[in-house]
Amino acid sequence: MAEDGMLLNFSIPDSGILNKPKFKGGTWKDRLTAKKAAANWHAKASGRLNGEAAVRSKSSTNANDTELGERARRVSGSPDLERQTKRARHSGDFRPTSGKPEENGNFRPHTNAEVTKKPGEKPKGGNRQIISSLFSYNPASTTQSLPIEDPANDAPVEPSNAPLNSELDTFTSLGISPTLATHLLNKMDMKAPTAIQKAAVSQLLKEDSDAFIQAETGSGKTLAYLLPIVQKLMDLSANMKKRKVDEAVQRNSGLFAIILAPTRELSKQIAIVLENLLRCAHWLVAGTVIGGEKKKSEKARLRKGLNILVATPGRLADHLEHTQALDVSNVRWLVLDEGDRLMELGFEEEIQKIVSNLNLRMRARKDARSQIPGLPERRTTILCSATMKMDVERLGQISLKDAVHIQSDPQERGGEKAGDNEDQVFHAPAQLKQSFAVVAPKLRLVSLISFLKRAFARKGSVMKAIVFISCADSVDFHFDIFTNQLEESEEKSESKSEETQEGSPKKKAKEAKAALQADPTKLTVTHATSPVLSRKTHSVTAYRLHGSLPQSLRTSTLAHFTRNKEPSVLFATDVASRGLDLPNVDLVVEFDPAFAREDHLHRIGRTARAGRDGRACIFLMPGCEEGYVEILKSDRKDGESAVHITRQDADEILRKGLVTSGVANDKTAYMDKATDLQLQVERWTLASPARLESARRAYQSHVRAYATHVAAERGYFDIKQLHLGHLAKAFALRERPSGMKVPGLRTGAGRESWKGAAKARGGQKKTNGEGKAEVPEVDPSEEAAKMRKAIRAREKFMRSAGMADEFNLG
Numbered sequence: 001m002a003e004d005g006m007l008l009n010f011s012i013p014d015s016g017i018l019n020k021p022k023f024k025g026g027t028w029k030d031r032l033t034a035k036k037a038a039a040n041w042h043a044k045a046s047g048r049l050n051g052e053a054a055v056r057s058k059s060s061t062n063a064n065d066t067e068l069g070e071r072a073r074r075v076s077g078s079p080d081l082e083r084q085t086k087r088a089r090h091s092g093d094f095r096p097t098s099g100k101p102e103e104n105g106n107f108r109p110h111t112n113a114e115v116t117k118k119p120g121e122k123p124k125g126g127n128r129q130i131i132s133s134l135f136s137y138n139p140a141s142t143t144q145s146l147p148i149e150d151p152a153n154d155a156p157v158e159p160s161n162a163p164l165n166s167e168l169d170t171f172t173s174l175g176i177s178p179t180l181a182t183h184l185l186n187k188m189d190m191k192a193p194t195a196i197q198k199a200a201v202s203q204l205l206k207e208d209s210d211a212f213i214q215a216e217t218g219s220g221k222t223l224a225y226l227l228p229i230v231q232k233l234m235d236l237s238a239n240m241k242k243r244k245v246d247e248a249v250q251r252n253s254g255l256f257a258i259i260l261a262p263t264r265e266l267s268k269q270i271a272i273v274l275e276n277l278l279r280c281a282h283w284l285v286a287g288t289v290i291g292g293e294k295k296k297s298e299k300a301r302l303r304k305g306l307n308i309l310v311a312t313p314g315r316l317a318d319h320l321e322h323t324q325a326l327d328v329s330n331v332r333w334l335v336l337d338e339g340d341r342l343m344e345l346g347f348e349e350e351i352q353k354i355v356s357n358l359n360l361r362m363r364a365r366k367d368a369r370s371q372i373p374g375l376p377e378r379r380t381t382i383l384c385s386a387t388m389k390m391d392v393e394r395l396g397q398i399s400l401k402d403a404v405h406i407q408s409d410p411q412e413r414g415g416e417k418a419g420d421n422e423d424q425v426f427h428a429p430a431q432l433k434q435s436f437a438v439v440a441p442k443l444r445l446v447s448l449i450s451f452l453k454r455a456f457a458r459k460g461s462v463m464k465a466i467v468f469i470s471c472a473d474s475v476d477f478h479f480d481i482f483t484n485q486l487e488e489s490e491e492k493s494e495s496k497s498e499e500t501q502e503g504s505p506k507k508k509a510k511e512a513k514a515a516l517q518a519d520p521t522k523l524t525v526t527h528a529t530s531p532v533l534s535r536k537t538h539s540v541t542a543y544r545l546h547g548s549l550p551q552s553l554r555t556s557t558l559a560h561f562t563r564n565k566e567p568s569v570l571f572a573t574d575v576a577s578r579g580l581d582l583p584n585v586d587l588v589v590e591f592d593p594a595f596a597r598e599d600h601l602h603r604i605g606r607t608a609r610a611g612r613d614g615r616a617c618i619f620l621m622p623g624c625e626e627g628y629v630e631i632l633k634s635d636r637k638d639g640e641s642a643v644h645i646t647r648q649d650a651d652e653i654l655r656k657g658l659v660t661s662g663v664a665n666d667k668t669a670y671m672d673k674a675t676d677l678q679l680q681v682e683r684w685t686l687a688s689p690a691r692l693e694s695a696r697r698a699y700q701s702h703v704r705a706y707a708t709h710v711a712a713e714r715g716y717f718d719i720k721q722l723h724l725g726h727l728a729k730a731f732a733l734r735e736r737p738s739g740m741k742v743p744g745l746r747t748g749a750g751r752e753s754w755k756g757a758a759k760a761r762g763g764q765k766k767t768n769g770e771g772k773a774e775v776p777e778v779d780p781s782e783e784a785a786k787m788r789k790a791i792r793a794r795e796k797f798m799r800s801a802g803m804a805d806e807f808n809l810g
């Protein structure tokens with residue numbers, strides 16, 4: 001049968017057309033060459049025809065035939081594989097052949113209908129499907145000189161963000177009252193300040209000058225600015241009592257402090273810490289205005305009176321304009337937390353408005369000479385940021401006056417004094433153990449599953465992990481894979497009878513999962529047990545978080561993940577990278593590298609907080625991405641970075657995650673297991689049109705997101721080097737990237753700007769015949785800058801409209 005379904009109507013003579021011809025004439029050399037060429041052609045042609053005959057005789061072809069062939073090739077294939085890897089072409093995976101099994105069996109295109117059809121059903125034609133081998137044509141790593149991960153190398157390192165351990169370093173020695181210090185110890189389990197708290201609290205209690213607080217992730221910056229504010233307000237209250245001006249400060253005495261944070265999650269988190277702190281000064285009242293709830297209830301809260309307000313800039317600017325009850329004339333402390341992020345998200349205008357409004361109202365109150373006695377004359381503005389980038393300097397210009405730069409003194413923790421230029425460099429916590437995994441594009445999905453399987457193999461080794469993924473669509477796709485039953489494990493079949501009991505909780509969970517399976521894009525389910533990662537001894541819960549989820553769901557998902565005492569893994573976009581203090585995160589996996597170094601440091605900073613241990617691993621593809629190791633080295637303060645950064649190989653990850661000790665001696669067992677796993681995921685994906693669409697969407701969003709790395713790091717994440725065909729395999733896709741059609745893509749900024757960019761360079765994004773991205777005609781760095789700008793502008797719009805965009809950078 002021909003590819004288009006027509007039967008070719010000619011017969012083959014019994015003697016066969018493949019009989020070897022006789023060669024006459026010419027020199028003996030010519031005859032020998034002709035003979036060899038004919039023999040070669042004969043072998044190939046008979047293989048092809050045999051293949052055709054086999055297919056015809058079976059009368060139906062399905063995915064499993066090919067998959068079995070794929071597995072058989074893997075098992076028997078070492079010489080074959082060797083031969084393949086010697087070929088120069090890397091694009092072979094996507095070379096369409098006759099649509100029949102090939103002799104070397106490496107590629108076997110067949111139709112979508114063939115894969116999904118039921119027995120007896122005729123293939124309906126349609127897209128060609130390709131099942132390529134996981135272990136052939138993979139590019140080789142270039143970083144083999146770095147040490148492989150070895151637990152023996154895990155020498156203890158002095159934490160750089162832990163509370164100080166000298167007896168002299170107490171909260172009271174910094175000027176904190178015994179009441180507050182006792183509360184910190186007894187109710188918040190904080191015995192001593194961290195280095196940045198020591199520096200900031202003593203400075204801010206001593207002087208009313210503006211300050212810029214800069215310290216690494218997890219070093220306790222929140223309390224570094226909250227403690228002096230609360231202490232000063234407690235002092236003000238005590239003062240008023242003494243003077244008998246009033247009983248004490250009360251909620252209607254006035255608003256004294258405003259804390260601005262870039263996201264609602266962060267604002268809520270700050271508000272929780274503040275509420276905990278104020279339990280020892282119950283007359284002081286704090287509240288939030290962060291959007292996401294009705295403005296009416298926020299207004300009512302403001303009318304009742306608050307002493308400290310935590311807000312997002314957009315919402316505060318709105319209330320300043322429209323809520324009369326909001327009186328800011330007594331505000332004496334303004335904190336801009338995560339300053340760099342505030343600027344990145346385009347809040348400059350709002351902050352400018354807020355600052356001038358505060359100045360105006362304060363002046364008006366001074367003129368009226370109706371100030372609260374004991375209230376400082378000037379307002380103290382505190383800018384908090386881990387980085388000191390250009391945009392933070394700009395924010396400083398808008399908001400600060402003669403600011404003191406507060407950093408933790410490295411000598412506090414036995415480190416060396418920072419050099420002149422070092423103060424602007426942002427480092428990872430010293431105790432954080434970093435590694436990178438070199439994983440070829442085709443192996444990415446199976447490697448991630450293996451990596452997490454191993455991480456959660458023993459209960460307690462990893463309790464909480466966060467996997468960072470570049471875009472929302474890809475988070476959804478991976479969450480679905482991890483929360484669905486890809487295979488029937490023995491364990492599951494044992495408990496099957498139990499599960500099917502009517503009305504049991506397990507049945508309900510199963511029904512919820514079935515609903516999710518029917519529509520994987522359903523966003524109401526954000527956590528579920530992960531059959532892939534769960535063991536007999538314990539179950540692992542998977543979560544998803546991204547900006548396209550409704551705010552209420554984001555909040556409840558984070559709260560659930562935080563409360564969960566059992567092993568759990570969160571698949572998230574960068575929405576979870578900034579400032580969030582999720583307790584006991586032991587492991588951060590950057591499955592997709594961050595768009596910029598700062599984002600990477602914030603991501604890995606979700607672990608190894610306040611002196612605790614933590615591990616981080618970044619997945620890099622062989623080739624230019626491996627150059628990113630230089631960035632990882634600069635994460636370390638000590639200069640001896642290579643000692644602390646270890647390399648992991650995909651082979652090792654697969655072996656450790658997939659092979660049980662019984663067959664550990666079989667050197668290729670991991671390849672079989674990985675192939676089986678990949679095929680399972682592919683079958684599972686192809687079994688439902690909704691899942692297939694979700695995979696395609698994830699793939700396409702991933703590629704688009706890849707193009708938005710900052711210009712300075714574009715050399716490491718070069719879209720021209722991205723093998724789109726191989727990458728498609730990591731999304732369980734069996735089709736050519738160029739022929740992919742994705743109905744119902746989420747509308748969003750990236751998409752629109754991508755289209756615009758594509759148009760600008762004269763057409764849609766294409767792939768060449770080798771499955772590689774076709775090179776854009778325009779300067780990619782310029783284009784990326786434009787895209788990021790467009791994304792941010794869109795983000796701003798989405799935020800104000802209460803939505804979230806596709807990339808969820810916010």
Ligand SMILES: Nc1ncnc2c1ncn2[C@@H]1O[C@H](COP(=O)(O)OP(=O)(O)OP(=O)(O)O)[C@@H](O)[C@H]1O
Nearest residue numbers: 163190192193194217218219220221222579581610
């Ligand atoms: N003095 C202290 N003793 C013990 N734990 C502390 C102390 N100060 C803060 N912590 C804890 O350290 C963790 C990190 O604090 P925080 O979120 O303020 O860090 P951060 O520097 O703002 O981090 P990021 O830059 O990631 O936002 C929190 O869980 C907090 O409870």
